[in-house]
Amino acid sequence: MLDLTIAIPVRNEEVNLPGCLSAIGQGFVAEIVIIDSGSTDRTKAIANEFGAKVIDFVWDGKFPKKRNWFLRNHCPKTKWVLFLDADEYLTEAFKVELAAALNNSGDQVGYWLNYTIYFLGKQLRGGYPLRKLALFKVGAGEYERIDEQQWSKMDMEVHEHPILEGEIGVISSKIDHRDYRGVSHYVIKHDEYATWESERFLKFYNDPAIVKNFTWKQRLKYKLMGSIFIGPLYFLGSFFLLGGFRDGARGLAFAILKMAYFTQVYCKLKEKMQPQN
Template structure:
């Protein structure tokens, strides 16, 4: 892509990291058009901070105490971005000129306070053109959105908001230009990561059962997931939807394995819920 040395996008890009040197090395050079770039580190030991310093971006250290707030909200609350907008970007998410152009056009006279973004997901080295699309509400107007407040005490090792969704004052839009998501750290990393996600989601489900007000802030897709995530058929439904209804089979082996592992993820959540219920912990927070 062409390199623009004069920032023209009034956006702070915030990149939460922990031992992400290899990805960050490829991520940062693509962000020349953004007015501010901040790396929020959690004590990396692999040279992540050195890479950030080489690109002359701001580095903030975050140490999680196991409770609210986690990394993204902590940044929004304690380190106000310099720009009107903040884009939360993972180190393995890569932006191109097409996305920058779409973003520039959208923000000129925007009346929205947040945007859904869509991602091109790579798995086993292959672009997944089909299956359940990956999307996140990751572009927020500063002062108009925070990730939901969830009181927890080290449900998992996750120090950053993953499935917590932003609570937005005002309208939410969508940017169709896509961001490339390329996590090349192997199946072992994928399984380990989703194991932690599953433990967190199982505990989150128990809280939702005791707090009906939270449902009002969720999207229809989120409500459907949490209402049915403990059902025996939910992992099967996900696989059928991703692999057949969403044409995942056209991505060949990568599409099959991705749909199967995601179904496994939901199955693990169901087993954790059953285990908690058996131990008499189903209603503890």
């Protein structure tokens, strides 16, 4: 059993959660915690059936959001914590490499994790890789502090990453990212993301205290965000340079949706920057 807490923030995840918990398995980690935001479906019942601990979270529209709130108010007793979304499924290869990494971590305080992306029922072979800093030592840091005033309805840190003090490693084996809630959910979710991204850009991009913690990918994204070309450039990079074309029609559709998302961020930025009458 690994000295690890897996924390899964959820809201109405009855479709994805059973597969997520099954993939973790029994006795693999010290504790599994479900951080629930008022689910109205069977999410909490499913968590209880799998023996996971359930914590209720109610957001007040300010800092901290769900992950930081959990770290501050229900700090894990284990050495490590892994934040996992309900549509992310641990693979056997990842679990083997995870165990080896935590048992021989040395000076490392966190790990970048790699993910597959499934779209329209199949794994994508091309496109931009998905990577997140979601595994770290308890007490080594927390997610970026962003004092928003309920810019969106999202009660969880989405595009922030933990700010850690110390050496960070990489686990190469991938976690499967599968969302079974369909394209409609994908589009609605990304509309909320676009609202948040535009608000963050306007309020914090010129704040040196925030920008200094950006990864190079974040810096590049925010440099391009004020340009109408951000969407087309994403499409060209994803579909052509990074091999999205290998997935045929699915790869094309996915690249178009992501291009639309970044174009939407640009439009929301310009809309917010217009003088108010």
